[in-house]
Amino acid sequence: MTKKPTVYIETYGCQMNVADSELMYGKLVAHGYEPVDAPDGADVILVNTCAIRENAETRVIGRLGELRRYMKPDTIVGVTGCMAQRLGPRVLEQARHVSLVVGPDGYRALPALLDGARRGEKFTATDFDLEEHYEDVVARRFEGVKAWIPVQRGCDYRCTYCIVPFTRGPERSRKLDDVVREVQQVVEQGLSEVVLLGQTVNSYTDGTHDFAxxxxxxxxxDGIRRVRYTSPHPNDFSDRVIDAMASVATVCEHIHLPMQSGSTSMLKRMLRRYSREEYLDCVARMRAAIPGLSLTTDIIVGFPGETDAEFEDTLSLCQEVRFDDAFMFKFSPREGTPATRMPADWTIPDDVMAARFDRLVKTVRGISRENNLKRLGDTVEVLIEKLARDGELWQARSRDFKTVMVPADAGKIGDYLRVQLTGTTGATFTGTPVADAAAGRRERKPLPMAV
Structure with missing residues (x-):
């Protein structure tokens, strides 16, 4: 019996990259490849990359050098994803042992490209394909308890700091029926939680249907118990979408709502297309419709021209909204974006940026801790996702996206439990099982549809 060639994919970046890695595995498995969990001795090593910040690309270049020690004489190394799309053939120049550079719309060609690489050829495949949604590719899911479902690719917003429109292309959405068909397949695979993915996912439209x-x-x-999505844009939360979130019982009570800055003048320079007041109005409408809503966000510190007053606006907005958590970043200029063409004297000194970042982290984490302390004693539904780092507890997730550690004898991965929140580190909870999971779903009364 002929031994199957092995493939290892190492994934960096966002959930969309995780979904793309699952697509690549699915495509290659269908062509006779066998996935492996480590690069050592793999016939094919693919590094699926992120380009959102400079340090992500720097890390990948370093990792490509490290991967040399795992290569056999005939191992093929490829770089895929957003960094591949952005740099193209420059990757081949920086890492001579790389044979393939493939952007997000080129994964269908992977088997043929690998065949060519075995003949000693090198390839760069970075053309955009505005019709490509990989509908006929069956993803090989490795998350365990949830399925990442891309419903939209690309982005039509042109935020001045963002590289995504250059690496993912213009926005395009899948047909609703195709998404539903994939979700039904997910249920058949034994999964009950799905995460709908898009660069501005709530702007989804297939020409007939919207995100609501x-x-x-x-x-x-039937069989879906939890629906999540990421990442939305504050501009695209219509009343129809909020009504759907409030009335569909399977939609979880958590929204990751990128803010980026709390200053209207800063948001204008970022070309975010909303003001501080409009962001707050969006938050108020969602909280009025969805009791117990958990909000997380993204925040950038040190964008060109950021004044002390603009930074204070960001801190005050965090205090007003009281986010449950945030991804916080120091500004990273990306080649080709409008932010790199702003006046040089707008550049924020590193020491100022670092001091502001520290203040932001302390503010957000302090609010998160206060929020979590108020939750002690609550009873919530959790889904066991994986073994905790200590190897002695399960790591589970509540509907409102809280991380909860539960005893190892409480169940197994994929089980739903009702637990009482009995302790918190400020960031995560410990939970004690109290009843069966059937009581964990919150029923919601349907709201009138907006037109």
């Missing part, structure tokens, strides 16, 4: 329609259709699939 999609939430209702996915949430109604």
């Amino acid at each position: 329609d999609l939430l209702r259709a996915v949430g109604a699939v």
Whole structure:
């Protein structure tokens, strides 16, 4: 019996990259490849990359050098994803042992490209394909308890700091029926939680259906228990979408709502297309409709021209909204974006940026701790996702996206439990099982549809 060639994919960056790695595995498995969990001795090593910040690319270049020690004489190394799209053939120049550079729309060609690489050829495949949604590719899911479902690719917003429109292309959405069909397949695979993915996911439209329609259709699939999505844009939360979130019981009570800055003048320089007041109005409308809503966000510190007053606006907005958590970043200029063409004297000194970042982290984490302390004693539904780092507890997740550690004898990966929140580190909880999971779903009264 001929031994199957092995493939190892190392993934960096966002959930969309995780979903793309699952697609690549699916495509290659269908062509006779066998996935492996480590690079050592693999016939094919693919590094699926991120380009959102400079340190992500620097890390990948370093990692490509490290991977040399795992290579056999005939091992093929490829770079895929957003960094591949951005740098193209420059990757081949910086890492001579790399044979393939493939952007997000080129994964369908991977088997043929690998065949060519075995003949000693090198390839760069970075053309955009605005029709490509990989509908006929069956993803090989490795998350365990949830399925990442891309519903939209690319982005039509042009935030001045963001590289995504250059690496993912213009926005395009899948047909609703195709998404629902994939969700039904996910249920057949034994999964009950889905995460709908898009660069501005709530701007989804297939020409007939909008994101509200999609939430209702996915949430109604028999066997689906939790529906999440990321990342939305504050501008695209119509009343229809908020009504769907509030009335579809399977949609979880958590929204990751990128803020980036709390200053209207800063948001204008970022070309975010909303003001501080409009962001707060969006938050207020969602909280009025969805009791117990958990909010997380993204925040950038040190964007060109950021004044002390603008930074204070960001801190005050965090205090007003009281986010449950945030991804916080120091500004990283990306080649080709408008932010790199702003006046040089707008550049924020490193020491100022670092001091502001520290203040932001302390503010956000302090608020998160206060929020979590108020939750002690609550009873919530959790889904066991994986073994905790200590190897002695399960790591689980509540509907509102809280991380909860539960005893190892409480169940197994994929189980739903009802637990009482009995302790917190400030960031995570410990939970004690109290009842069966059937009581954990919160019923919601349907709201009138907006037109």
